[in-house]
Amino acid sequence: MILDEQVLGLADDHLVDLAELNALGVSGNFALVKEAGEAFVAMQKAASDDGIDCQIYSGFRSFNAQSSIWEQKWFGERPTLNDAEEQVELHHLSELDKMHAILRFSALPGASRHHWGTDIDVYDARCVNDANYNLKLVPSEYEAGGICADLNAWMMENAEKFEFTRPYAQDRGGIGIEPWHYSYAPVAQKIIQNFPLAALHQQIIQYSLAGKHIVLANLDIVYNRYILNNSNIKDAL
Ligand SMILES: [Zn+2]
Numbered sequence: 001m002i003l004d005e006q007v008l009g010l011a012d013d014h015l016v017d018l019a020e021l022n023a024l025g026v027s028g029n030f031a032l033v034k035e036a037g038e039a040f041v042a043m044q045k046a047a048s049d050d051g052i053d054c055q056i057y058s059g060f061r062s063f064n065a066q067s068s069i070w071e072q073k074w075f076g077e078r079p080t081l082n083d084a085e086e087q088v089e090l091h092h093l094s095e096l097d098k099m100h101a102i103l104r105f106s107a108l109p110g111a112s113r114h115h116w117g118t119d120i121d122v123y124d125a126r127c128v129n130d131a132n133y134n135l136k137l138v139p140s141e142y143e144a145g146g147i148c149a150d151l152n153a154w155m156m157e158n159a160e161k162f163e164f165t166r167p168y169a170q171d172r173g174g175i176g177i178e179p180w181h182y183s184y185a186p187v188a189q190k191i192i193q194n195f196p197l198a199a200l201h202q203q204i205i206q207y208s209l210a211g212k213h214i215v216l217a218n219l220d221i222v223y224n225r226y227i228l229n230n231s232n233i234k235d236a237l
Helices: 025-029 034-049 063-074 095-103 125-130 149-162 185-193 197-206 212-217 219-227
Strands: 054-058 119-124 181-184
Touching: 025 054, 034 054, 034 149, 034 181, 034 185, 054 149, 063 095, 095 212, 095 219, 119 125, 119 149, 181 185, 197 212, 197 219, 212 219
Parallel strands: none
Antiparallel strands: 054 119, 119 181
């Protein structure tokens, strides 16, 4: 059972270090819930046997870390990209449109699947390092011809055997397509089915977050479109 504060990224005591589970390479520096970590290590070894260096680029992220990403985007200190991988000029937008632009690829603090210890962004470390490439985590890097194309093809074929699925495989008008993001379904599905929306609401009220009034006024929309990620394109327009 995962507690509300763990779902919201306010605690990390439900996680185990992947080094203890003998993860290869940099992934040993990350932590996940034990079942997800064990499944990841098994998947990583299978990938390695097929010549793919599957490493975690981003794993657990705390509420504070997500809040820092959110604030940097809100104040334009960090680029917010659109679907064409171009930077959005946020200062031209209303606060509501700005919120939606950020939420397309960055979660509201307290509402990131990266808080849960079940979700990871993966990349092909050998390809990236050999090319001395600066990974941006954009879809083109995972498409044919991209630096992580081989990893992507391997994951598409094999990840489900290890119960990792892609919550952002399709564009439903909420979160954009993220080929790098995988989720350990047995635990993550239980979390999303019991998501503590009231506790998130309380946390945002108590916290000094940029744009909090617009977020609170639209929390039901944010929940449906970006947390459940089950709205469709029509709702987004
Ligand atoms: Zn991710």
